[in-house]
Amino acid sequence: MEEGRPQMTATLDIAATRTGTTPAVRLTGVHKVFGHGRAAVTALDGVDLAVAPGEFVCLLGASGCGKTTLLNLVAGLEQPTAGVISTRSARPAVMFQEAALMPWLTAARNVDLALKLAGQRRPERRRQVAELLDLVRLGEAAGKRPHELSGGMRQRVALARALASTLGTAAADEPGLLLMDEPFAALDAITRDVLQGELLRIWRATGTAVLFVTHDVREAVRLGQRVVLLSSRPGRVAGEWVVDGLHGAPELAVVEEVNARLREVISSHAAA
Amino acid sequence: MPQPDGSVTDPNPASRDLAAVEAGLDALDAPVVRRRRAGWRRVLGAVLPPLVAVAVFLGAWQALWAAAFWPEYKLPAPLAVWEVFWGRLHTGEALGILWTSVHRAVLGFLIALVIATPLGLLVAKMRVVRAAVGPLITGLQSLPSVAWVPAAVLWFGLNDAAIYMVVLLGAVPSITNGLVAGIDQIPPILPRVGVVLGANRWQAARYVLLPAALPGYLAGLKQGWAFSWRSLMAAELIATSPQLGLGLGAFLHNGQALSDMPQVIAAVLMILLVGIGVELLAFRPVERRVLRARGLAGVL
Incomplete structure (x- = not known):
């Protein structure tokens, strides 16, 4: 993993020498262009963004705003065309829209695989698998295979697996970074509502920083401490709201405000 | 409020809710996984229909023979075929014949496996290799391997090497x-x-690619075995020589040479039985396990 991302390991050393305030992830002037020449498409155009340790940031935008691209860059699945991405933890935890569990492994073995790939030894893994499955309240379902689980249960196994992947790399006291790409978009409304509550509970319990991508304004305002709006084609930061601890009328007001700005951003594409 | 398992310890009421x-x-929401029926009923359900089908087939055969539409040398009685089969089995000759063919097919299949697996990985993962030999391998798959017998005999002579050559050319493309x-x-x-x-x-x-590819790989292995078995029969039937020993193909060939219809039918039935036996005893259980683990075993 590390050898593929030279620019990141360089900044990681600097980050290690500082204390506390180093962001969990910082993007500085990040550009991403797909293709070459005339067919080139600019997905991200100079994005600056920092997520503090333990902070919950929601990345909001319409289709084609490059939110998934941005997440893939932080996850190391793609390389930025220009700009710098620095993360505190060497390997962020990643969750996709699909659970993407290995269909031939049980829930417990799926989590175990992540621990194994993170370099954990067998005796510790047993305990960690049990702890992680208990954290997502699936201790009972450890021996079940993905096809025997509901969509919500699969996403919780995926969350446990994502958290497992950071265990081997981060020091015990170092809060991690969880990247989530519309993880609840494919679930029904009731399950989504429950899993949002679960995610907040686990976020408070683990103290991990979260970068959560969604196209649902309500979801973003409910979950996040901060909501960042990306414009579409090319993606730029088009607005930012601090929404921590809002309830009732103020929360609804912010949802309205973000919605209005989002519509404005989308409408601007009709003219172009 | 009443709480299900374990969550009583949770101090936060919202979290408990x-x-x-x-x-x-x-x-x-968890999907209900259908449990299998009780043991003996399932076995009965699986075994009875094919047994009835065989009985009906034998009855029709017996009736046609009794009606004497065709002379005896064209359609022998089921009992006559059974006597040939039982006679060879009794003297132990049948075991020798089966062993000659089956050990060749298994050995050929294993060699094909060792060649085809790395070849398949190369073709799948390397663009250049796929562009270069992909179409050729697919083409070879549709080429009947009997077509290789004359060439193999001319290259290697009438010996085991020629036979293995034909078996490999039949099985390797399928597995790949x-x-x-x-x-x-x-x-x-x-x-x-x-x-x-x-x-x-x-x-x-x-941990990811090979286990994920296992169902397709197994299907390839199954087809590869079928191709090695057919190729072997074709090779044994055409390339007969005392040096090659008496396999099923040669046994069939001898039946034709002697105009011994019961022996011909007995040979065909034995070839069929080996095919079915390997499928049922080796491939079916493995395939069933692999597919069931992935929740794909609806049809098996």
Whole structure:
């Protein structure tokens, strides 16, 4: 993993020498262009963004705003065309829209695989698998295979697996970074509502920083401490709201405000 | 409020409520996996229909023979065929014949496996290799391997090498293509998961690619076995020589030479029995396990 991302390991050393305030992830002037020449498409155009340790940031935008691209860059699945991405933890935890569990492994073995790939030894893994499955309240379902689980249960196994992947790399006291790409978009409304509550509970319990991508304004305002709006084609930061601890009328007001700005951003594409 | 398992210890009431709702959703939404029926009824359901089919077939055969539409040398009685079969079995000759053919087919299949697996990985993962030999391998798959017998006999003479050559040319393309298809059908998200979990190239192949490709690979192996068995029969039937020993193909060939219809039919039935036996005893259980683990065993 590390050898593929030279620019990141360089900044990681600097980050290690500082204390506390180093962001969990910082993007500085990040550009991403797909293709070459005339067919080139600019997905991200100079994005600056920092997520503090333990902070919950929601990345909001319409289709084609490059939110998934941005997440893939932080996850190391793609390389930025220009700009710098620095993360505190060497390997962020990643969750996709699909659970993407290995269909031939049980829930417990799926989590175990992540621990194994993170370099954990067998005796510790047993305990960690049990702890992680208990954290997502699936201790009972450890021996079940993905096809025997509901969509919500699969996403919780995926969350446990994502958290497992950071265990081997981060020091015990170092809060991690969880990247989530519309993880609840494919679930029904009731399950989504429950899993949002679960995610907040686990976020408070683990103290991990979260970068959560969604196209649902309500979801973003409910979950996040901060909501960042990306414009579409090319993606730029088009607005930012601090929404921590809002309830009732103020929360609804912010949802309205973000919605209005989002519509404005989308409408601007009709003219172009 | 009443709490399900374990969550009593949770001090936060909101979190307890959430746990209760979640446990309810899990119970409602988790797909119901159908349990299999009780042992003897399932066995009866699987064994009885084919037995009845065989009995009906034998009855029709017996009736046609009794009606004497055709002379005896064209349609012998079922009992006459059984006597040939039982006679060879009794003297132990049948075992020798079966052993000669089956050990050749198994050995040929294993060699094909060793050649085809790395070849399949290369074709699947390397663009240049696929462009270069992919179409050729698919073409070879549709070429009847009997077509190789004359060439093999001219290259190697009438010996085991010629026979293995034909078996390999029959089986290797099937196994290779099976593995390639298995790898091509892996959902692209799974290798990406491997990357974000920090798997290196070797770990990705070992823990993600190969197990994910297993169903397609197994289908290829099954077809590969069928091709090695047919190719072997074709080769034994055409290339007969005392040096090659008496296999099933040669036994069939002798039956034709002697105009001994009961022997011909007995030979065909034995070839069929080996095919069915290997499918039922070797491939079916493995395939069933692999598919059931993935929730794909609806048809088996």
